[in-house]
Amino acid sequence: MKQVLLIFVVLFQFSFVCFGQDNNKPAPAITNIAGVAYPLVLPDLRVEFRIKAPDAQKVQIDLGKMYNMTRDDQGVWTVTTDPQVPGFHYYSLVIDGVKVADPASESFYGTGRMSSAIDIPEKGADFYDLKDVPHGALSSKYYFSKVTNSWRRLFVYTPPGYDVNTKAKYPVVYIQHGGGEDERGWSVQGKTDIILDNLIAQSKALPMIVVIANGNVSSGKGGYSNEAMAAFKQEMTQNIVPFIDKNYRTLADVKNRALCGLSMGGGQAFYVGLASLDVFSSVGIFSSGIFGGIANPNGKAFDADKEIPGLLSNSKAFNQKLKLLYISVGEQDPRFEFTKSSVAKFRESGLEVEFSSFPGDHEWQVWRKSLHDFAQRVFK
Amino acid sequence: MKQVLLIFVVLFQFSFVCFGQDNNKPAPAITNIAGVAYPLVLPDLRVEFRIKAPDAQKVQIDLGKMYNMTRDDQGVWTVTTDPQVPGFHYYSLVIDGVKVADPASESFYGTGRMSSAIDIPEKGADFYDLKDVPHGALSSKYYFSKVTNSWRRLFVYTPPGYDVNTKAKYPVVYIQHGGGEDERGWSVQGKTDIILDNLIAQSKALPMIVVIANGNVSSGKGGYSNEAMAAFKQEMTQNIVPFIDKNYRTLADVKNRALCGLSMGGGQAFYVGLASLDVFSSVGIFSSGIFGGIANPNGKAFDADKEIPGLLSNSKAFNQKLKLLYISVGEQDPRFEFTKSSVAKFRESGLEVEFSSFPGDHEWQVWRKSLHDFAQRVFK
Numbered sequence: 001m002k003q004v005l006l007i008f009v010v011l012f013q014f015s016f017v018c019f020g021q022d023n024n025k026p027a028p029a030i031t032n033i034a035g036v037a038y039p040l041v042l043p044d045l046r047v048e049f050r051i052k053a054p055d056a057q058k059v060q061i062d063l064g065k066m067y068n069m070t071r072d073d074q075g076v077w078t079v080t081t082d083p084q085v086p087g088f089h090y091y092s093l094v095i096d097g098v099k100v101a102d103p104a105s106e107s108f109y110g111t112g113r114m115s116s117a118i119d120i121p122e123k124g125a126d127f128y129d130l131k132d133v134p135h136g137a138l139s140s141k142y143y144f145s146k147v148t149n150s151w152r153r154l155f156v157y158t159p160p161g162y163d164v165n166t167k168a169k170y171p172v173v174y175i176q177h178g179g180g181e182d183e184r185g186w187s188v189q190g191k192t193d194i195i196l197d198n199l200i201a202q203s204k205a206l207p208m209i210v211v212i213a214n215g216n217v218s219s220g221k222g223g224y225s226n227e228a229m230a231a232f233k234q235e236m237t238q239n240i241v242p243f244i245d246k247n248y249r250t251l252a253d254v255k256n257r258a259l260c261g262l263s264m265g266g267g268q269a270f271y272v273g274l275a276s277l278d279v280f281s282s283v284g285i286f287s288s289g290i291f292g293g294i295a296n297p298n299g300k301a302f303d304a305d306k307e308i309p310g311l312l313s314n315s316k317a318f319n320q321k322l323k324l325l326y327i328s329v330g331e332q333d334p335r336f337e338f339t340k341s342s343v344a345k346f347r348e349s350g351l352e353v354e355f356s357s358f359p360g361d362h363e364w365q366v367w368r369k370s371l372h373d374f375a376q377r378v379f380k
Numbered sequence: 381m382k383q384v385l386l387i388f389v390v391l392f393q394f395s396f397v398c399f400g401q402d403n404n405k406p407a408p409a410i411t412n413i414a415g416v417a418y419p420l421v422l423p424d425l426r427v428e429f430r431i432k433a434p435d436a437q438k439v440q441i442d443l444g445k446m447y448n449m450t451r452d453d454q455g456v457w458t459v460t461t462d463p464q465v466p467g468f469h470y471y472s473l474v475i476d477g478v479k480v481a482d483p484a485s486e487s488f489y490g491t492g493r494m495s496s497a498i499d500i501p502e503k504g505a506d507f508y509d510l511k512d513v514p515h516g517a518l519s520s521k522y523y524f525s526k527v528t529n530s531w532r533r534l535f536v537y538t539p540p541g542y543d544v545n546t547k548a549k550y551p552v553v554y555i556q557h558g559g560g561e562d563e564r565g566w567s568v569q570g571k572t573d574i575i576l577d578n579l580i581a582q583s584k585a586l587p588m589i590v591v592i593a594n595g596n597v598s599s600g601k602g603g604y605s606n607e608a609m610a611a612f613k614q615e616m617t618q619n620i621v622p623f624i625d626k627n628y629r630t631l632a633d634v635k636n637r638a639l640c641g642l643s644m645g646g647g648q649a650f651y652v653g654l655a656s657l658d659v660f661s662s663v664g665i666f667s668s669g670i671f672g673g674i675a676n677p678n679g680k681a682f683d684a685d686k687e688i689p690g691l692l693s694n695s696k697a698f699n700q701k702l703k704l705l706y707i708s709v710g711e712q713d714p715r716f717e718f719t720k721s722s723v724a725k726f727r728e729s730g731l732e733v734e735f736s737s738f739p740g741d742h743e744w745q746v747w748r749k750s751l752h753d754f755a756q757r758v759f760k
Contacts, residue, residue, distance in 0.1 A: 033493050034562075034596070055477035057437065093480070097435035100473070100480040107487040107494040113413050114487040114494065130522060130531045137536075139519035140573070142510060151510050156517075163627070166546050182414075193520070216414070247543070 029105070031088075031119045036104045039118055045083040047118060051104070052076050053095060060094040061102075063118075085332075086122030087365025088189055090115045108189055112180040117189070122365065127372050128191040133201035134160035138193040143243040145217075147235045152214055154240065155187045156248065159200055159207035169249045171208045171256035171379045174236065174280075175371070176215045176265025178287075179223050183214040185262075186371075189364045195372050205375040209248055213240050215265055223264040224290075233272040237279050255323060258378050260284025262367045274308045274318070274325075282324040282378050286370040287362055292338025304342065305349075312349035319352050326374050328356045330366035409485070411468075411499045416484045419498055425463040427498060431484070432456050433475060440474040441482075443498075465712075466502030467745025468569055470495045488569055492560040497569070502745065507752050508571040513581035514540035518573040523623040525597075527615045532594055534620065535567045536628065539580055539587035549629045551588045551636035551759045554616065554660075555751070556595045556645025558667075559603050563594040565642075566751075569744045575752050585755040589628055593620050595645055603644040604670075613652040617659050635703060638758050640664025642747045654688045654698070654705075662704040662758045666750040667742055672718025684722065685729075692729035699732050706754050708736045710746035 029039045029047070038050040049061050054075025061067045061079055069077035090110050093102040101107050105116030136159040142151045159170065175192065177185035186192045192210055199205035217235045218228040236259070245252040259273035259280045260266075266288030273283035291302055305312040318325075325346075329339040336357065343355045356373050360366040409419045409427070418430040429441050434455025441447040441459055449457035470490050473482040481487050485496035516539040522531045539550065555572065557565035566572045572590055579585035597615045598608040616639070625632040639653035639660045640646075646668030653663035671682055685692040698705075709719040716737065723735045736753050740746040 051478070053476065053478045055437070057435070057476065095475045095478050095480070096433065096437065098431070098433045098475050100475070100483055101487065101494065103480055103493045105494070107481065109486075113483045114481065114485075132524070135522045137519040137521055139517040141517050142515045144512070 029118045030121075031106050031117050032104055033106060038104055039102075041084075041118075041120060042080070045086070045120055047081045047084055047120075048078065049081070049102075050076060050078045051093065051102070056095050058094075058096055062092040062094050062099060063089060064091075066094070084118070084120045085360065085363075085365075086120045086125070087360055087363050088117055088119045088368075089363065090117045092116065109184045110181050110189065125365075127198055128195050128368050129198075130194050131198060131201075133197055135197050136160045136162065136193060136200075138187060141243075141247070143239065145235060145239050147217055147231055147239060153183060154214065155183055155212040156244070157193050157196055157210040157212070158248070159196065159209070161207065162209075162249075166249075168207075169251045171206065171251050171258070172244060172248075173208055173210045173258045173260060173282075173375070173378060174240065175210055175212055176259075176261030176268050177212075178261075178263030178265055182216060183212050186210075186212045190368060190371065192371060195368060196375060199372065199375055206379050208375070208379065209244070209250060211240065211244050215261070215268055224267055229268065229271045232268050233276065236268075236272055237276055241279060254279060255281045256379060258282035258284065258324070258374075260286065260326070260371075260374055262286040262370065263288060263362065266290070271307065274311065277318075277321040281322060282326070283322065284324075284326040284328075284370070284374045284378070286328045286367055286374075287330060287333055287335060288327075288339070289335055291335060291342040302338075302342065304346065312346065312351060315346075315349050315351040319350070322352070324354065324378055325352060326354045326356075326377060328358065328366070328370040328373065330360040330362060331357050332359070332361040333366070335362070409498045409500075411486050411497050412484055413486060418484055419482075421464075421498075421500060422460070425466070425500055427461045427464055427500075428458065429461070429473075429482075430456060430458045431473065431482070436475050438474075438476055442472040442474050442479060443469060444471075446474070464498070464500045465740060465743075465745075466500045466505070467740055467743050468497055468499045468748075469743065470497045472496065489564045490561050490569065505745075507578055508575050508748050509578075510574050511578060511581070513577055515577050516540045516542060516573060516580075518567060521623075521627070523619065525615060525619050527597055527611055527619060528599075533563060534594065535563055535592040536624070537573050537576055537590040537592070538628070539576065539589070541587065542589075542629075546629075548587075549631045551586065551631050551638070552624060552628075553588055553590045553638045553640060553662075553755070553758060554620065555590055555592055555664075556639075556641030556648050557592075558641075558643030558645055562596060563592050566590075566592045570748060570751065572751060575748060576755060579752065579755055586759050588755070588759065589624070589630060591620065591624055595641070595648055604647055609648065609651045612648050613656065616648075616652055617656055621659060634659060635661045636759060638662035638664065638704070638754075640666065640706070640751075640754055642666040642750065643668060643742065646670070651687065654691065657698075657701040661702060662706070663702065664704075664706040664708075664750070664754045664758070666708045666747055666754075667710060667713055667715060668707075668719070669715055671715060671722040682718075682722065684726065692726065692731060695726075695729050695731040699730070702732070704734065704758055705732060706734045706736075706757060708738065708746070708750040708753065710740040710742060711737045712739070712741040713746070715742070 040048040059069040059077040067079045069079040092099040102116040107114040108117050139156050145152045218231040257280045259269050261269045266285040267290050273280050346353045358366045358369040420428040439449040439457040447459045449459040472479040482496040487494040488497050519536050525532045598611040637660045639649050641649045646665040647670050653660050726733045738746045738749040
């Protein structure tokens with residue numbers, strides 16, 4: 001076989017999911033394509049980017065902040081950024097004004113397109129690292145939606161032992177992505193399977209099923225409109241939940257079903273979850289704009305009792321039906337203060353709310369932590 | 381909820397997996413990001429590309445052939461290509477000389493990076509369309525590799541009914557990707573789950589498990605070297621097959637195991653499959669360069685009997701052990717003539733070979749058809 005020419009040099013694959021990172025020396029980002037050296041994360045969390053583009057006039061990295069790259073005489077452009085906040089950041093390569101995914105990076109569906117991203121390691125945060133624990137499975141399934149009149153894909157996490165303990169039944173969390181994302185969000189960026197495997201191994205969460213559906217249901221009307229929420233409600237309660245109860249060994253009752261989500265998905269959890277307490281008894285709202293912030297800058301227009309009739313004025317009735325109402329938000333998210341104010345108002349009205357905040361902006365590190373936190377509280 | 385501003389306009393999602401296409405009018409490629417109009421496939425299979433890049437000097441589409449785009453006075457660049465061959469083609473957007481993924485397209489791991497691609501519909505070919513048939517599941521699982529000393533991901537297709545028929549056991553096909561690809565190849569580009577669902581629904585294939593592993597095992601040594609083949613053999617026979625037999629309800633014997641693959645994976649099927657007839661009894665080699673062609677331009681150096689001792693000189697022994705030896709190749713692939721010559725030589729020596737060729741080059745349409753064909757012949 002020596003005669004055969006090598007077409008592709010196959011490099012040892014460091015998979016996105018496989019390893020944490022030693023913070024003490026420069027290392028390729030774990031979000032890089034296998035074997036690709038740059039972007040390189042430095043010990044102080046600055047990041048060095050590098051790309052060959054001899055004929056380009058201007059090359060930049062857009063990481064929220066825009067960094068202009070500098071060209072050397074070989075046409076290689078480089079830049080070293082400021083220290084980055086730990087966590088998962090979408091970024092773009094900008095070539096002569098055109099925003100594209102960096103070919104050095106894996107791509108992730110977010111911001112409405114396949115985007116490059118960089119996962120900056122957080123010291124001490126190993127809850128989303130792949131470890132030597134029993135692993136469940138993450139499966140893709142197709143179901144037919146009578147709302148969209150089409151086949152749709154969802155992902156289902158089943159816990160370790162699901163295939164072996166064929167008499168066991170499990171509670172189910174339904175978890176929704178944000179705007180500009182789809183069912184790949186919680187599967188890939190969110191590392192739902194790894195987070196649950198680790199929690200279950202430590203007996204910090206019950207073995208549970210997690211269903212990750214595509215929440216973009218309505219036709220061009222946007223995630224927060226009345227029509228969009230009605231379509232999502234119909235999809236979730238009439239198509240998705242029955243499909244899961246039919247095809248998986250679920251504890252198919254209200255008290256063993258939760259609906260949660262991030263950003264737009266948090267809005268869906270609020271509007272659909274709290275309006276469907278005959279289906280769900282636990283609701284988790286992560287980094288939602290409904291309370292104010294970017295999505296609702298002055299915050300004062302949000303009237304929870306009007307949106308969900310009786311939520312505040314008849315909070316006792318909601319407390320009786322809700323096993324868990326959970327709200328979380330990033331502490332650097334523009335939604336932070338608005339969310340805290342709403343939680344305070346909810347509590348003043350007697351509504352029982354569990355609230356957590358985490359360092360970080362409107363980003364996946366906060367959402368990984370929100371799931372990690374929510375999964376430890378739900379179904380207890 | 382009307383007060384809440386819409387941050388993202390959520391468009392109705394036409395998923396990559398969901399629909400075939402009516403060939404009679406221009407339509408967005410099914411590989412486009414949901415809701416994105418261009419690339420637009422015209423009825424004669426020309427493709428119109430479009431991108432806004434006011435500050436770029438030169439914008440091109442690299443579809444194997446390079447197309448220069450033309451700028452209008454708004455900075456929008458367009459080009460209409462020649463008619464395209466039906467099937468799945470990786471392509472790049474080239475901005476001032478830099479090859480990147482087109483943001484209008486989904487991205488696929490191929491050619492060693494996340495690449496845009498366009499799936500051109502083939503009239504009458506609906507075997508990889510998602511249909512109203514019972515669907516199996518495609519699951520990701522982690523296993524620990526003693527070869528790489530790391531956790532690795534693989535995908536497992538389980539047929540419809542696997543979860544319900546908890547006494548049933550199934551034969552297993554192990555299927556490998558090509559160079560510059562990984563376990564995502566057969567899962568996403570290859571549409572393995574949909575092809576098997578359709579075949580099983582028509583009773584054209586037995587219900588079977590298909591295991592899609594990452595074949596990039598050795599460290600920087602390339603897929604065809606002796607060392608790489610030895611590492612892959614160890615990984616497949618000592619780590620992957622035992623993991624699958626332990627965690628799935630398999631018919632765990634030689635006659636119910638097949639190894640097949642495309643290009644580099646076809647080389648692995650040849651070298652590892654034919655050298656492991658104590659593990660596998662069926663071998664499928666799709667579009668492999670081992671017989672000659674690009675990987676081995678003159679073809680004359682390939683001596684099958686030397687590579688697999690006795691394969692030709694003691695073909696009867698191989699015929700006895702092999703339930704199926706299958707070889708396929710694209711009719712426009714530079715490997716076509718070399719492959720046919722080898723098949724002829726094999727047959728002259730008495731080795732039983734089933735051979736198919738399909739219209740197309742070294743591309744996924746040929747590999748989808750190869751799987752579709754192989755799955756109907758194996759385990760019969």
